Structures are given as C-alpha cells and as structure tokens.
Amino acid sequence: MIILRMLLGRVLSLVPLVLGVTLFVFIVMRFSPVDPAVAALGDTNPTDAQLEQFRRDNGLLDPWPIQYGRFVWQLLHGDFGVSVITKQSVGDTIATALPLTVQLTLMGLVIAIVLGLLFGITSALYRDRWPDQLIRVVSLAGIAAPAFWIALLLVQWLAVGEGLFPTSGYISPQDSFSGWLNSMTLPAIALAGPVTAQLTRIIRTSMVEELDRDYVRTARGGGLSPVVVVGRNVLRNALVTPLTVLGLRVGYLLGGAVVIETMFALPGMGQNMIQAVTDGDTSKVQGFVITIALIFVLVNLIVDILYVIANPRLRSHS
Incomplete structure (x- = not known):
C-alpha cells in the first residue's frame, strides 16, 4: 500500500510537468522562423493566396490558446498530427523510428x-x-x-x-x-x-x-x-x-x-529529427521532441519507484 500510495502521488505530480512540456514545445515551435505553409508548398512556388488558404485549412490562423487546446486534445488521443511535407502520420513515423532509438x-x-x-x-x-x-x-x-x-x-x-x-x-x-x-x-x-x-x-x-x-x-x-x-x-x-x-x-x-x-x-528518432529540422517539418519535430520528453519523464518515475524500494528509510516515511 505504501508503494501504491507513493506511485499515485508521483503520477499526479507528473501531470503539470507533462502539460508544461507540451506547452513549452508548442510555444517554441510557434516562435520558429519556419513557416509550415512555406515548408509544405515551397516546391510549388505558391502564391500568397495559396499560403493563406493552407494556413486557414490547417488552423494556423486560429488564436494560440485554441491551437494549443487542439494540440493537447490530439495528444490525449494518441494523435501527433500529420507531416506537412510527406502528408504521413507523425505517429506512424515515431512508431517506426522509436524502437531503434x-x-x-x-x-x-x-x-x-x-x-x-x-x-x-x-x-x-x-x-x-x-x-x-x-x-x-x-x-x-x-x-x-x-x-x-x-x-x-x-x-x-x-x-x-x-x-x-x-x-x-x-x-x-x-x-x-x-x-x-x-x-x-x-x-x-x-x-x-x-x-x-x-x-x-x-x-x-x-x-x-x-x-x-x-x-x-x-x-x-x-x-x-x-x-x-x-x-x-x-x-x-x-x-x-x-x-x-x-x-x-x-x-x-x-x-x-x-x-x-x-x-x-x-x-531512428535522431536521424528522423535532424531530417525534419532540415526540411522545416514542424509537425514531426514537435512529435519527436514530445515523445523523447515523455520517455524521460516515465524513466524518472520508474527510477523514483526503484529508489524508494531500495531505501527502506524512505518507505517508512512515505
């Protein structure tokens, strides 16, 4: 029961941390000089009207709070979005590259x-x-x-x-x-x-x-x-x-x-991330960074549990 209570406390404490990670990644990518519309349509010499239409179709003109809410909602459903370059699911790319990493x-x-x-x-x-x-x-x-x-x-x-x-x-x-x-x-x-x-x-x-x-x-x-x-x-x-x-x-x-x-x-994830940065594929970069951050958080949760198990004095005060 002590271990279960400690585990529950650790998991609950990670919720704001994970939200903070998603918010940080979202803000950094929005301040990126790379324009997703230009990255997606750059090879076709798009007009300003086409770029504007792409931004409107992909919700890039919505207020930031709405974009972030939609982003978190998709993550909660396991949806990392779609690559603006290849039009493939970012989740599928992560599922292919992550095992090697x-x-x-x-x-x-x-x-x-x-x-x-x-x-x-x-x-x-x-x-x-x-x-x-x-x-x-x-x-x-x-x-x-x-x-x-x-x-x-x-x-x-x-x-x-x-x-x-x-x-x-x-x-x-x-x-x-x-x-x-x-x-x-x-x-x-x-x-x-x-x-x-x-x-x-x-x-x-x-x-x-x-x-x-x-x-x-x-x-x-x-x-x-x-x-x-x-x-x-x-x-x-x-x-x-x-x-x-x-x-x-x-x-x-x-x-x-x-x-x-x-x-x-x-x-693996590394080579795909470098390629995504080179191509200006913000959706992929966003998905890769969040995946690595979530793995890091999960690993530290496991280490916290092992630390309590290995240290009887902590268990007695949990």
Whole structure:
C-alpha cells in the first residue's frame, strides 16, 4: 500500500510537468522562423493566396490558446498530427523510428551500468592504489570526451582500421541477430562512454563512504568475509545514490542518441529529427521532441519507484 500510495502521488505530480512540456514545445515551435505553409508548398512556388488558404485549412490562423487546446486534445488521443511535407502520420513515423532509438539507448545503458559497476567497485576496493588511480584518470578523461568524439575514434580504429564493425547502417534483429549486434555495438559503446565514466566516479565515491562506516568495521571485526560484507550490505547501500543519478543519465543517452544515430546512419528518432529540422517539418519535430520528453519523464518515475524500494528509510516515511 505504501508503494501504491507513493506511485499515485508521483503520477499526479507528473501531470503539470507533462502539460508544461507540451506547452513549452508548442510555444517554441510557434516562435520558429519556419513557416509550415512555406515548408509544405515551397516546391510549388505558391502564391500568397495559396499560403493563406493552407494556413486557414490547417488552423494556423486560429488564436494560440485554441491551437494549443487542439494540440493537447490530439495528444490525449494518441494523435501527433500529420507531416506537412510527406502528408504521413507523425505517429506512424515515431512508431517506426522509436524502437531503434530504444534499442540503442538500452544497449548503451546496459554497457554503462555493467562497466560502471565493475570499475567503480574495483576503484573503491583498491582505494589509493594503482588500479584506483588508473580508473580515476580514465574515468575523468571519459567524462571530458563527448560521445561523438568517442564514436569517431571507434570508427577509425575498429571499423576502418581493423574492419571488425561496419562504419554505418542498420540491420534488423529479425533479419540477422548477429548482424544487428554488429551494427549496434559501436554506436552503443560510443553512447555509453561518458555515462560509464560518470557512473564509475559516483559508484566509487558511494562505495568509499560506505566502506568507512562503523558497521563495516564491526562486521569485519566479527569475522565476516569481506565478500559477504561488501555484497550483502555495502553494495546495496552504496547504489542508492547512483540510482537517482541514473534517471538523469538516461535522458542524456536519449539526447546523445540523436547525434550518434546521425553519425552511424541509423534510421531512428535522431536521424528522423535532424531530417525534419532540415526540411522545416514542424509537425514531426514537435512529435519527436514530445515523445523523447515523455520517455524521460516515465524513466524518472520508474527510477523514483526503484529508489524508494531500495531505501527502506524512505518507505517508512512515505
């Protein structure tokens, strides 16, 4: 019941946040210098009368409050509108592109979590010794290195130099799982690089703080194995703080996927969004941005729930 009550409170608190996101996106797109009428009819050399008729037919001349109300009403019914360029449903385009972006984000997240745990725990257990010093230097460099730069190095080294991976392109897992894994490995590693470095440092700091607590010294003094102490108590308590940061890092992964997908020619949300911006397709841009924002909000809701589950003190005060 405590978890359900907390979940209900979190969901209700997200309602104004989601509305704020939709309002922000709506206002930004309305201040865009791109005229949807010109973008849709530009290739036909339209007259002023034709542009005016297009704006009237598509409700672009209605007052902003009416346009926003219609926009929210359509979103509530799962309608993201129609592309002014291709005349196709934006929802259908999102449904086609989103799975690839989710695949890339999840692969990057798994890599970041596994490597972050491995390096962070190792660094804490060997505090101030050479493994710790090496991991700290490498993680600091990883934080400073942007994902696109890591991607360029990986392509130059493993794709062009060694020929182990393709430089670009995408293969569906339904067509070939090994081909899919091969085409997604370099983008996922590049995307996970900075997040791995950040998680490593955060996990190391949390682990060091827990290892210095009195209960650890008492447990070791009582004859418990260090493996038992670290695995049963220290690790669980130390992961509470990294768990809260992880939700924000998922948002970074989603944003970074926009650039990485473009670099590796992956037909996901990122590449479609860049193309929509280039074409002046405001409906698509609007739909893509809102979708990514809603996913970010949902992920942070899940992280909040996991945080409460992992922290008994919060459950007792919920």
